[in-house]
Amino acid sequence: MTATLSHGPAAHTKAAEAAVRVDAVSKIFGHGPEAVQALDRLTLQVDRGEFVCLVGASGCGKSTLLHMLAGLDSPTAGSIAVEGRTGLMFQEAALFPWLTVAGNVALALRLRGVGRAERRPLVTSLLEMVHLEGFASRRPHELSGGMRQRVALARALAQNADVMLMDEPFGSLDAMTRDLLHAELERLWTERRFTVLFVTHNVREAVRLADRVLVLTSRPGRLSASFRVDIPRPRRIETPAVSALAGEITEQLSVEVRRHGHA
Amino acid sequence: MTATLSHGPAAHTKAAEAAVRVDAVSKIFGHGPEAVQALDRLTLQVDRGEFVCLVGASGCGKSTLLHMLAGLDSPTAGSIAVEGRTGLMFQEAALFPWLTVAGNVALALRLRGVGRAERRPLVTSLLEMVHLEGFASRRPHELSGGMRQRVALARALAQNADVMLMDEPFGSLDAMTRDLLHAELERLWTERRFTVLFVTHNVREAVRLADRVLVLTSRPGRLSASFRVDIPRPRRIETPAVSALAGEITEQLSVEVRRHGHA
Amino acid sequence: MATRDRLTEEVAGLDALDLPKAPRVRRAVRLWAGFWPKIAALALALGLWQAVVWSGWKPTYVLPHPWTVLSELGRRVGDGTLMTAAGITLRRALVGYTLAVLVGTAIGSLVSRVKLLRVATGSLITGLQTMPSIAWFPLAILIFKLSESAILFVIILGAAPAIANGLITGADHIPPLLLRAGRVLGARRLALYRYVILPASLPGFVAGMKQGWSFAWRSLMAGELLVIIARKQSIGVQLQVARDLADAPGLMATMLLILIIGIAVDSLFFGTLDRAIRRRWGLMDPATS
Amino acid sequence: MATRDRLTEEVAGLDALDLPKAPRVRRAVRLWAGFWPKIAALALALGLWQAVVWSGWKPTYVLPHPWTVLSELGRRVGDGTLMTAAGITLRRALVGYTLAVLVGTAIGSLVSRVKLLRVATGSLITGLQTMPSIAWFPLAILIFKLSESAILFVIILGAAPAIANGLITGADHIPPLLLRAGRVLGARRLALYRYVILPASLPGFVAGMKQGWSFAWRSLMAGELLVIIARKQSIGVQLQVARDLADAPGLMATMLLILIIGIAVDSLFFGTLDRAIRRRWGLMDPATS
Amino acid sequence: GGGSGATTAVPDGNGAGTLTGTVRLGMFPNVTHAPALVGLGRGLFQEALGPGVKLELSYFNAGGEAIEAMFGGGIDMTFIGPNPAINGFAQSNGTAIRIVAGSTSGGAFLIVRPGITRPADLVGASLATPALGNTQDVALRAWLTDQGLTYDVAGGGDVAVIPQANPDTLRAFQAGDIDGAWVPEPWATRLIQEGGGVVLVDERDLWPGGRFVTTHLIVRTAFLEQHPDLVEAVVRADLAAIAFCNESPDEAQQIVNDQIEEITGKRLPDPVIAGAWETLDFTWDPIASSLQESADDAVTAGLLKPVDLTGIYALDILNRLLAEGGQAPVAGL
């Protein structure tokens, strides 16, 4: 195997600008006739402080890529380099059922090394940010799907990572709540300037948030197109500019899906 | 408690037209100061063969309502009547991890009483419908999030229920796949004329599919508005008519959210 | 907090409707609901037993009347022998079991985390578990002479493998997503263990602790015969003596005592623990249970 | 199918890149990786033992040389007594355990599903589990006289509660979502049990079966002393005879035999079963294990 | 040999030693251990050892356990039956233990249900023994052979021999599942009194002089070498207890039953003690000849490897004490 993985500042020298470098990465699950190729020689790069959205058909390998970037899985071939600490918000909420809502968020802080005294106000402000301040002492099973997703968001933000990997973070939220959280996320990102790789199926959402939108081909995932979003911020999701670019990207996506047959 | 629950044809006499009747239903989780009121005297009705979409803020009680209609939970107050067999597609995929993809779908058929011989072709056609024909012998943990959701859809459709309750069935699918499945669902519904109660956060999707779109208030859920969709079928999600009505509904929703403060 | 208050108000408002009003009455009802089936089961069992005795299937010196056994039990309560014996045995059980939990947890943690150890000694744990207590007696005496420590040694060897196995099973069946979530949050090695693996394997661990208690108790019953130190009347000795004397009422009285202790420990300790975990984790679903 | 074929093609094409090529070699490597730590652990244990013997801590008639014990074991293998004894005991263990699994599963199923039974008798199961085997001997003899059935009875009483408890724990910890999914699909009562509860509680059930095996085996060791059917040299009798004769090499040879059987059963049966379940359910995550 | 309760005999001004240290003594709460229990009940051991010695007592249910404790250094001396003593001696190649005095003789019977009056009536019967290869098991098999009755390994033949625990034997006899049993006291008496059995064979009739060893006193060899004075004191107490048993049987029986109750928490019915007492002889003679023959029988029956018992007896102390009391010495092997 030529697969190599390097995390942390060691990879820094290679490309001063790149926070994430994915080089000819292939990922195959299983062996023999049962094998599924999720990614095929995917190459991409995310600059430091950049906000990149990733769109692609269901099952094209987006989650797989994020997992590999977070160091949870290793590529079958190719190399991956991530600069700084990664945070990952899973496609599922993945909350710890034995902890309360506040406990889930606090654990992220604790593991980051935040002292006990500072944790409490931070948890409160994070839960306020996702509009769940009244649910701090609830357990995950007492929440609705969208509420769980918001707790997961709060927990991911609590990590204060350098590279934030987000897997359909707003998928089960209503439009209103999502708009509010878009604004919050953008504000945070503007303040802290972390790097974001954001998977979504909502192309408008991608255009609303991203500096660049990457389109993946259907399984196996490969880079199909990259769109730079030059619409000035703050953007609003209903504006014609957003709609227009979203339409263009959607067009590209459906070409992809049509070409490859369906998953 | 005055809560009553009646399922099956016994409730038929009451209102010949109504497949689902929800009468002043309240739902409170927990007791005392810890209590959360999910629904507050909600009253609604779905006619036989009608396709109704339900939109509302995150945590407003949509899933709770669907669970009660499926007989999984009982209301704290009020009464519920459902005519015929209910099928429910959960917000989560809720697949059985010990069965393959085909096994999950086949189990639904088996429990419906479909004979062994008929099961195989039915499973194949259902998996084809959700574009997962190549994954019949995989296990749920080998699938992507969107693929799991499609298996859940196939399983729910396999139930061939009279009243189909769907909780954000297309939430984690890309736009292309969703469009295809919209068409499939609409085709099936036109053929079989079952009743559908469909929860979604995507207002355009609601307008694309529904005869009527109901808007719930923020927690506790109550009926805020009902929009009849008169756009002739087949509809397409990108058409201006759909966009216009969707805009109107979104407006109503955001008024709701703003009035109640946020969840 | 604002939200919570609003909710509380609304709930209060709803009281006018039709809400469950008296939680105290409900608690009494619930207690009673948990109690009467036990009483009924007991009455049924006694009735059956009495019926068998009356049927004359076996002479009463072999199968005594329930009444004879209960009065034998009552006599022992009265003259204090039961309290003394139960006290000695329970103290040994508690000390031995506590040590076994510590040892079992340590071994289970190590084996479940260190892959090499797992491969090398994983099955050995079950192997040790199948070793009957009496096989350890010579070793126990060798190391600890005839002392309480020898009994504790036998208990630990009996119970620790079961507890370790419970922890290992619990750790093996943690949903990978939770482990991944822990790793993503930056938990490695000890922190991962402390904050994710241990709490996540709690259900399996409690199940193992429960089985471990049974092993500990059975080992203790055998181990108490190892050393009859200074005429201490433990339950194990009572059992053996009743058997040696072919004393059916005595034997059955001791069996009843063992059953009562077992039931009490299970319902008071393990039952409560398990229910607490299940309630917290949301595994008690009113619709399905 | 088209998709699958396309994938296979692509995978074949990728071989040119850098794919693991020889699964057969890899399997051998994996086997070896699972084997050498066991050998190493064994060697270490033997070495330690030998060192203790050499230290002269205890006379060799109390703590014999490993070599003496191994050659005693070898002698028994040679003259067939070991095979005979192991054969008799294993046959009893298998029959008794199978019956215990049936009884335990039946009881576990009933108790986990029927709420009233659960409340009435749930803790009784643990109570029964703590009852030492010898307490059952008189009853066993009463009912079955002195026969193999008496031994089986003792095994069942020893193992069935553990298995029932495993099933109950497994059923208690099923995610409610899966139960709800089963109910929504129209599974009620028996169907719900058969298609959802039973498979979903399999991990806990297998854990219970494993503990049950230990109970069965230990009960058997005690039970084999119940009826020593004229010179049938079962392992339990060997153990007792070695003790009675103060025959340390004999005792340790029998202990080794018990360990070997325990390890073999665990790794061949329970280990395989557990791994199969975990692989199917996707509980083996390469990134986290 | 491991450590033990360390002692030193501190010479006294009067010439007699004032003993110090610890003696860890074992016995069984059983009527065949009557001298031991009487010695305990009347404080004879402590009296003989003097106030400077700590007496620690352990009680056992089976001879194997007592030997385990002996080997493990958990006890220094114990009253015990012949077979475990032989086993302990043989397993340690004659190093671990020595027999220093006798205690009890007799008390083993073949009890059968009424109607069986001759050995020939036993054809087709099933007979229980306490354990495979124990003294009574060996005795039954040897006797059957002498009577021309067969038994085979599978429990077949003329007579089915069933080794099982004594309590189970009583139950089985009461239930009619077995026809008889070769058992020691108090089980023989219990089979008669509670099971309605009759005596077919009194084992005393099979031995020269009607005497065979049932219980004797053994010591760890190392302890004997280090502390002969303490051993002597215990043997002295044994002699006193035996004398008491023979002189005041009624009082002795009371003491025995009291001790059994105190140790086990349960009293035997007084008639059982009295009945058993009749069948027992209390003697300081360890009856060496019966030990050798019993071992030989076991070897013949294939239940024991050939064993040389030479050196198992260390009777100097006993004989010295006997000589002091004007008694004839006893012989070892």
Ligand SMILES: Nc1ncnc2c1ncn2[C@@H]1O[C@H](COP(=O)(O)OP(=O)(O)OP(=O)(O)O)[C@@H](O)[C@H]1O
């Ligand atoms: N553990 C696994 N074992 C086998 N195949 C897997 C595994 N995980 C993912 N795959 C396969 O890899 C492919 C990519 O999965 P991935 O989850 O990355 O898709 P995705 O792009 O995130 O899709 P979605 O939008 O539906 O979430 C899928 O075909 C899936 O079947």
Ligand SMILES: Nc1ncnc2c1ncn2[C@@H]1O[C@H](COP(=O)(O)OP(=O)(O)OP(=O)(O)O)[C@@H](O)[C@H]1O
């Ligand atoms: N088991 C429970 N215990 C306590 N509270 C619960 C429970 N289930 C749901 N709730 C509460 O009920 C409310 C409604 O939940 P529900 O899941 O119905 O929302 P929803 O409308 O489906 O939201 P979403 O769009 O986020 O899925 C939420 O506030 C939630 O916290």
Ligand SMILES: [Mg+2]
């Ligand atoms: Mg995904």
Ligand SMILES: [Mg+2]
């Ligand atoms: Mg919901």
